[in-house]
Amino acid sequence: MNNKTIIEIKNLHKNYQVGEETVKALRGVDLTISKGEFVAIMGTSGSGKSTLLNILGCLDLPSSGDYFLDGGNVKSLNRNQLATIRNQKLGFVFQSYNLLPRTSALENVELPLLYNPLVSNTERREKAEQALIAVGLKDRMKHLSNQMSGGQQQRVAIARSMVNDPVVIFADEATGNLDTRTSFEIMALFQQLNNNGMTVCFVTHEPDIAEFTKRNVVFRDGLIIKDERISNRQNAITALAQLKDETYAFGN
Amino acid sequence: MKLINLFKIATAAIIRNKMRSFLTMLGIVIGVAAVIAMLAIGQGSNASIRSTISSMGTNLISVKPESQNRGGVHQGQSTSQKLKVSDVDYLKSKSLLINAISPEVDGSGQVIYGANNWPTQIYSGNEEYSFIKKYEVETGRIYTSAEIKKAAKVCLVGQTVIENVFAEGEDPIGKSIRFNNIPFKVIGTLKEKGNNTFGQDQDDMILAPYTTVMKRINRQTYLRAIVISAKSEDQIVATSAEITKLLRTAHKLKESADDDFEIRTQEELISNFGSISEMMLVLLGSIAGISLIVGGIGIMNIMYVSVTERTREIGLRMAIGGKGKDILRQFLLEATLLSVFGGIIGIVLGITASNIVEDALGWPVLITTNSILLSFLFCTFIGVFFGWYPARKAAKMEPIEALRHE
Structure with a gap:
């Protein structure tokens, strides 16, 4: 596997000013993520995992420390430059899908490419169709977002996150609104994407979801307290099959 | 972002909320129709006064004893x-x-x-x-x-x-x-x-x-x-x-x-009547203009609501690479399109109303290209003017906060 470093953060700090009090959300974090990794960032609420994801996702800037994304230092970029980085190098999947309402799956997936002036109309349409095929929604391209189930909506969101060929996909509690079965299906999709070489960075607080990843990074009070490779990684498809057996057993 | 894509996005947003878009436009529609009809009636009576006076002879000078x-x-x-x-x-x-x-x-x-x-x-x-x-x-x-x-x-x-x-x-x-x-x-x-x-x-x-x-x-x-x-x-x-x-x-x-004599010319008569009918024209025009401004405020109001309601959408657009200026343009174009569509419907309605007035009441009406152009430009201006502030509000949002908005 290619071990090219995609994300490298050094001694990262993030402080928030809440009234007169300074909240130290991140207190010197070092983390390196290489191409092809599937990382779960875990921790309780307030541990700093969301803050880290915002910074990794170029939605926020650190108070101090360095962040190298795909070789470039993000620290000195302005709002517009950050927007361009997000548009061309990153993909996002959110807990609540964040699809445009009453808009077709295809148009939702096309959205990131609309903001890239280098992509032509035909290219945009082709890439969006390919992404939807990849997430298994070939037959639902014209369906409106509000006519879809939660799992389908999250698939559309995943297709949207990968349509611009990002270097890394960030998922923020991407299974948080889904039932177990659908969560496993979504994890199976992420595993499949990861097997095809996509780097995925997955924020969750559910340990059983984290078991499907290759590496778990645990946060507490703004610091990494655990960073370990998963030796016995769960296969989501197998887990899904077991889930069916259990349901069957309950049925009896 | 390419202009054509921006146009697609703005049109899609308008179509997505048909009823609301229609009601928003209604203010502009009524305003523009009123401006067109009022100007048509005012200018029509002005023109008819002028033509009757000049039918008495435009070169006429009459001398009367003081x-x-x-x-x-x-x-x-x-x-x-x-x-x-x-x-x-x-x-x-x-x-x-x-x-x-x-x-x-x-x-x-x-x-x-x-x-x-x-x-x-x-x-x-x-x-x-x-x-x-x-x-x-x-x-x-x-x-x-x-x-x-x-x-x-x-x-x-x-x-x-x-x-x-x-x-x-x-x-x-x-x-x-x-x-x-x-x-x-x-x-x-x-x-x-x-x-x-x-x-x-x-x-x-x-x-x-x-x-x-x-x-x-x-x-x-x-x-x-x-x-x-x-x-x-x-x-x-x-x-x-x-x-x-x-x-x-x-x-x-x-x-x-x-x-010990007094000289009167038709010009004087025309200008006397002209000033009366111009006063009427200004009066009618400004009443209609006020309704147009009220329509514009309606657009601003709805755009404000729309920006607040679509905060998450704005956050998402920013997260996937939309720049502040893209968001600004999107909402500005949406407001402008609303008022331009409203303006076009208003022009058609205004011309129809003028013709009905002419047929039903027998009042002389005169629809000039100028009055159409004027009201069209005015409502475009209103769209940009009243769309600017809400659009700016949208463009200045922080993506993280916008995404977190409930």
């Missing part, structure tokens, strides 16, 4: 004896700018023909009178210089008089009618002119040589007025000035004395 002031009591113009036939001759011989000149004498009385009678007005002048006042002969002929000289009892009759004293289909020419018991031979009929600006029937009249009216009907030596035709409209001012100068000489007025 109203008399005897012991503090104004006597009115008709009692003044300041204008005489000699003034006409003097002006005719000295003036360089006059195209045609005629004395004017009038009187009122009863026309009698057979068993019918009708109260009417008699107007009179010389052989140039009908040219100056734009009376046209329908059948027969105008009186000659010889007839004027001998104060011949001949006349031309207007259409209203014909209708009232002659039997239907009867040819008035050659018939003898009596006006205040003086017999007149009808030598011609006058073309129909219709009502003038003041609603006065311009066909209810008899036209005769001024000598005849002065000697045989009024038994007076002074004139009611002198009517003059300038060579062209541009020369009206110069001609008026020349007449003033000549008449002052003729009347031997001292330097310090006021004019």
